[in-house]
Amino acid sequence: MIRIEKLTKTFGRFKALDNISLQLEKGQVVSLLGPNGSGKTTLIKSILGLTIPEKGHISIQGKPVGKDVRYRAGIGYMPQIGRYPDNMSIEQVIHMIKDVRKEQTNYDETLYFGFGLHHIRHKKMRTLSGGTRQKVSACLAFLFRPDIYILDEPTAGLDPVASELLKEKVAAESARGKLVLITSHVLSDLDGLTSHIIYLQDGRLVFHENVEYLQTLTGETKLNKVIAAVMQAPKFLPC
Numbered sequence: 001m002i003r004i005e006k007l008t009k010t011f012g013r014f015k016a017l018d019n020i021s022l023q024l025e026k027g028q029v030v031s032l033l034g035p036n037g038s039g040k041t042t043l044i045k046s047i048l049g050l051t052i053p054e055k056g057h058i059s060i061q062g063k064p065v066g067k068d069v070r071y072r073a074g075i076g077y078m079p080q081i082g083r084y085p086d087n088m089s090i091e092q093v094i095h096m097i098k099d100v101r102k103e104q105t106n107y108d109e110t111l112y113f114g115f116g117l118h119h120i121r122h123k124k125m126r127t128l129s130g131g132t133r134q135k136v137s138a139c140l141a142f143l144f145r146p147d148i149y150i151l152d153e154p155t156a157g158l159d160p161v162a163s164e165l166l167k168e169k170v171a172a173e174s175a176r177g178k179l180v181l182i183t184s185h186v187l188s189d190l191d192g193l194t195s196h197i198i199y200l201q202d203g204r205l206v207f208h209e210n211v212e213y214l215q216t217l218t219g220e221t222k223l224n225k226v227i228a229a230v231m232q233a234p235k236f237l238p239c
Contacts, residue, residue, distance in 0.1 A: 001026050001148060001179045007056035009042055016042040018203040029170060029180045031190050034200035040183050044150055048077060076146040080153040082137035086126035090117055090136055093125060097140055104144050111139045114165050131157040138166055149180045155189045167193055187224040
Protein backbone atom coordinates (compact mmCIF):
# COMPACT_ATOMS: atom_id res chain seq x y z
CA MET A 1 0.00 0.00 0.00
CA ILE A 2 2.88 2.36 0.77
CA ARG A 3 6.16 1.96 -1.10
CA ILE A 4 9.15 4.12 -0.21
CA GLU A 5 12.31 4.00 -2.31
CA LYS A 6 15.66 5.52 -1.35
CA LEU A 7 14.10 8.48 0.46
CA THR A 8 16.54 11.20 1.52
CA LYS A 9 15.74 14.49 3.22
CA THR A 10 18.16 17.04 4.65
CA PHE A 11 17.71 20.23 6.63
CA GLY A 12 20.90 22.20 6.08
CA ARG A 13 23.71 19.88 7.17
CA PHE A 14 21.34 17.64 9.10
CA LYS A 15 20.26 14.49 7.26
CA ALA A 16 16.81 13.67 8.64
CA LEU A 17 16.29 10.69 6.32
CA ASP A 18 19.15 8.77 4.76
CA ASN A 19 18.27 6.50 1.82
CA ILE A 20 15.16 4.93 3.40
CA SER A 21 13.37 2.13 1.53
CA LEU A 22 10.23 0.47 2.92
CA GLN A 23 7.23 -1.55 1.78
CA LEU A 24 4.10 -1.43 3.98
CA GLU A 25 1.15 -3.70 3.21
CA LYS A 26 -2.56 -3.88 4.00
CA GLY A 27 -3.54 -5.57 7.24
CA GLN A 28 -0.31 -4.59 8.98
CA VAL A 29 -0.01 -2.60 12.19
CA VAL A 30 3.45 -1.07 11.86
CA SER A 31 5.13 0.61 14.83
CA LEU A 32 7.53 3.35 13.74
CA LEU A 33 10.11 3.57 16.52
CA GLY A 34 13.35 5.35 17.28
CA PRO A 35 14.82 8.00 19.57
CA ASN A 36 14.02 11.69 19.23
CA GLY A 37 15.57 13.08 16.07
CA SER A 38 15.66 9.70 14.36
CA GLY A 39 13.53 10.81 11.41
CA LYS A 40 10.08 9.49 12.38
CA THR A 41 8.26 12.80 12.02
CA THR A 42 10.04 13.63 8.76
CA LEU A 43 9.05 10.25 7.33
CA ILE A 44 5.40 10.77 8.28
CA LYS A 45 5.38 14.29 6.83
CA SER A 46 6.93 12.95 3.63
CA ILE A 47 4.16 10.36 3.30
CA LEU A 48 1.57 13.08 3.86
CA GLY A 49 3.22 15.34 1.30
CA LEU A 50 4.00 18.00 3.91
CA THR A 51 7.76 17.59 3.45
CA ILE A 52 9.40 17.24 0.03
CA PRO A 53 12.47 14.97 -0.01
CA GLU A 54 15.48 15.76 -2.18
CA LYS A 55 15.79 12.18 -3.39
CA GLY A 56 13.64 9.08 -3.58
CA HIS A 57 10.02 8.26 -4.28
CA ILE A 58 6.87 7.43 -2.34
CA SER A 59 3.84 5.74 -3.87
CA ILE A 60 0.56 5.01 -2.12
CA GLN A 61 -1.64 2.31 -3.58
CA GLY A 62 0.42 2.53 -6.76
CA LYS A 63 0.07 6.30 -7.15
CA PRO A 64 3.10 8.57 -6.66
CA VAL A 65 3.00 11.16 -3.91
CA GLY A 66 3.36 14.52 -5.57
CA LYS A 67 1.43 17.64 -6.45
CA ASP A 68 -1.88 15.78 -6.74
CA VAL A 69 -2.97 15.63 -3.09
CA ARG A 70 -6.16 13.66 -3.63
CA TYR A 71 -4.42 10.53 -2.30
CA ARG A 72 -4.64 12.08 1.19
CA ALA A 73 -8.36 11.32 1.22
CA GLY A 74 -7.38 7.67 1.71
CA ILE A 75 -5.34 8.44 4.85
CA GLY A 76 -6.66 9.03 8.35
CA TYR A 77 -4.08 11.11 10.20
CA MET A 78 -4.00 11.62 13.95
CA PRO A 79 -1.35 14.20 14.91
CA GLN A 80 0.49 14.10 18.20
CA ILE A 81 -1.00 17.49 19.08
CA GLY A 82 -4.28 18.39 17.38
CA ARG A 83 -4.80 22.11 16.79
CA TYR A 84 -8.36 23.31 16.36
CA PRO A 85 -10.15 26.69 16.47
CA ASP A 86 -10.53 27.53 20.16
CA ASN A 87 -13.97 29.10 19.81
CA MET A 88 -15.52 26.13 18.01
CA SER A 89 -17.28 23.31 19.82
CA ILE A 90 -16.47 19.63 19.33
CA GLU A 91 -19.61 19.30 17.21
CA GLN A 92 -18.68 22.32 15.07
CA VAL A 93 -15.17 20.99 14.44
CA ILE A 94 -16.52 17.64 13.29
CA HIS A 95 -19.12 19.28 11.05
CA MET A 96 -16.43 21.55 9.60
CA ILE A 97 -14.28 18.55 8.63
CA LYS A 98 -17.32 16.77 7.21
CA ASP A 99 -18.07 19.85 5.07
CA VAL A 100 -14.54 19.74 3.67
CA ARG A 101 -15.15 16.13 2.57
CA LYS A 102 -18.71 16.50 1.28
CA GLU A 103 -18.25 13.71 -1.25
CA GLN A 104 -18.15 11.14 1.57
CA THR A 105 -21.13 10.57 3.84
CA ASN A 106 -20.53 7.04 5.15
CA TYR A 107 -19.01 7.98 8.47
CA ASP A 108 -17.39 5.77 11.10
CA GLU A 109 -18.48 7.29 14.41
CA THR A 110 -17.51 4.34 16.61
CA LEU A 111 -14.98 6.36 18.57
CA TYR A 112 -17.19 9.46 18.70
CA PHE A 113 -19.80 7.53 20.66
CA GLY A 114 -17.34 5.17 22.35
CA PHE A 115 -15.43 8.08 23.86
CA GLY A 116 -18.71 9.75 24.88
CA LEU A 117 -17.97 12.87 22.82
CA HIS A 118 -21.65 13.14 21.90
CA HIS A 119 -22.37 13.94 25.56
CA ILE A 120 -20.01 16.94 25.53
CA ARG A 121 -20.40 17.95 21.87
CA HIS A 122 -21.26 21.55 22.76
CA LYS A 123 -18.05 22.15 24.75
CA LYS A 124 -15.60 24.63 23.22
CA MET A 125 -12.23 23.30 22.16
CA ARG A 126 -10.40 25.81 24.37
CA THR A 127 -12.00 24.27 27.46
CA LEU A 128 -10.97 20.70 26.71
CA SER A 129 -8.21 18.79 28.45
CA GLY A 130 -5.34 17.40 26.40
CA GLY A 131 -6.82 13.91 26.63
CA THR A 132 -10.21 15.02 25.34
CA ARG A 133 -8.60 16.88 22.44
CA GLN A 134 -6.76 13.64 21.68
CA LYS A 135 -10.12 11.85 21.55
CA VAL A 136 -11.37 14.39 19.01
CA SER A 137 -8.26 13.80 16.89
CA ALA A 138 -8.80 10.04 17.02
CA CYS A 139 -12.45 10.41 16.07
CA LEU A 140 -11.51 12.54 13.03
CA ALA A 141 -8.77 10.12 11.92
CA PHE A 142 -11.24 7.22 11.69
CA LEU A 143 -14.28 9.23 10.59
CA PHE A 144 -14.03 8.72 6.82
CA ARG A 145 -13.14 5.00 6.81
CA PRO A 146 -9.79 5.39 5.00
CA ASP A 147 -7.59 2.49 3.92
CA ILE A 148 -4.52 3.84 5.72
CA TYR A 149 -4.17 5.27 9.24
CA ILE A 150 -1.18 7.24 10.49
CA LEU A 151 -1.34 7.72 14.25
CA ASP A 152 1.30 9.86 15.95
CA GLU A 153 1.54 9.10 19.69
CA PRO A 154 -2.18 8.21 19.69
CA THR A 155 -2.52 7.14 23.34
CA ALA A 156 -0.69 10.17 24.79
CA GLY A 157 -2.96 11.76 27.38
CA LEU A 158 -5.72 9.16 27.07
CA ASP A 159 -7.15 7.52 30.15
CA PRO A 160 -6.80 3.70 30.35
CA VAL A 161 -10.37 3.02 29.18
CA ALA A 162 -10.07 5.33 26.17
CA SER A 163 -6.63 3.92 25.36
CA GLU A 164 -7.99 0.36 25.29
CA LEU A 165 -10.93 1.44 23.15
CA LEU A 166 -8.58 3.03 20.63
CA LYS A 167 -6.34 -0.06 20.55
CA GLU A 168 -9.37 -2.28 19.97
CA LYS A 169 -10.37 -0.03 17.09
CA VAL A 170 -6.89 -0.26 15.55
CA ALA A 171 -6.97 -4.05 15.81
CA ALA A 172 -10.43 -4.17 14.22
CA GLU A 173 -9.38 -1.97 11.30
CA SER A 174 -6.26 -4.07 10.74
CA ALA A 175 -8.43 -7.18 10.64
CA ARG A 176 -10.45 -5.48 7.88
CA GLY A 177 -7.28 -5.15 5.81
CA LYS A 178 -6.41 -1.57 6.68
CA LEU A 179 -2.80 -0.45 7.10
CA VAL A 180 -1.99 1.27 10.39
CA LEU A 181 1.29 3.14 11.02
CA ILE A 182 1.83 4.14 14.64
CA THR A 183 4.52 6.10 16.43
CA SER A 184 4.76 5.85 20.21
CA HIS A 185 7.28 6.17 23.00
CA VAL A 186 5.09 3.99 25.25
CA LEU A 187 5.97 0.55 23.91
CA SER A 188 3.68 -1.23 26.36
CA ASP A 189 0.74 0.34 24.50
CA LEU A 190 1.83 -1.49 21.36
CA ASP A 191 2.16 -4.98 22.86
CA GLY A 192 -0.21 -7.45 21.21
CA LEU A 193 -1.12 -4.88 18.58
CA THR A 194 1.99 -4.46 16.44
CA SER A 195 2.65 -6.84 13.56
CA HIS A 196 5.81 -5.15 12.24
CA ILE A 197 8.46 -2.78 13.58
CA ILE A 198 10.39 -0.08 11.77
CA TYR A 199 13.31 1.27 13.78
CA LEU A 200 15.05 4.46 12.70
CA GLN A 201 18.19 6.01 14.15
CA ASP A 202 19.98 9.15 12.94
CA GLY A 203 17.81 9.15 9.83
CA ARG A 204 18.78 5.60 8.85
CA LEU A 205 16.75 2.43 8.78
CA VAL A 206 18.15 0.06 11.41
CA PHE A 207 15.62 -2.69 10.77
CA HIS A 208 12.13 -3.40 9.48
CA GLU A 209 10.89 -6.77 10.67
CA ASN A 210 7.93 -8.91 11.64
CA VAL A 211 7.34 -8.84 15.41
CA GLU A 212 6.87 -12.60 15.71
CA TYR A 213 10.21 -13.15 13.97
CA LEU A 214 11.96 -10.77 16.36
CA GLN A 215 10.31 -12.40 19.38
CA THR A 216 11.53 -15.80 18.26
CA LEU A 217 14.99 -14.42 17.50
CA THR A 218 15.43 -12.71 20.87
CA GLY A 219 13.40 -15.05 23.08
CA GLU A 220 11.50 -12.04 24.42
CA THR A 221 7.76 -11.36 24.23
CA LYS A 222 7.36 -7.77 25.45
CA LEU A 223 8.05 -5.18 22.80
CA ASN A 224 10.37 -3.04 24.93
CA LYS A 225 12.52 -6.08 25.74
CA VAL A 226 12.54 -7.18 22.10
CA ILE A 227 13.81 -3.76 21.01
CA ALA A 228 16.40 -3.65 23.79
CA ALA A 229 17.70 -7.10 22.89
CA VAL A 230 17.97 -6.28 19.20
CA MET A 231 19.73 -2.96 19.77
CA GLN A 232 22.17 -4.34 22.35
CA ALA A 233 23.19 -7.41 20.36
CA PRO A 234 24.30 -6.84 16.74
CA LYS A 235 23.80 -10.58 16.02
CA PHE A 236 20.05 -9.98 16.20
CA LEU A 237 20.08 -7.25 13.57
CA PRO A 238 18.70 -8.53 10.26
CA CYS A 239 21.25 -8.56 7.48
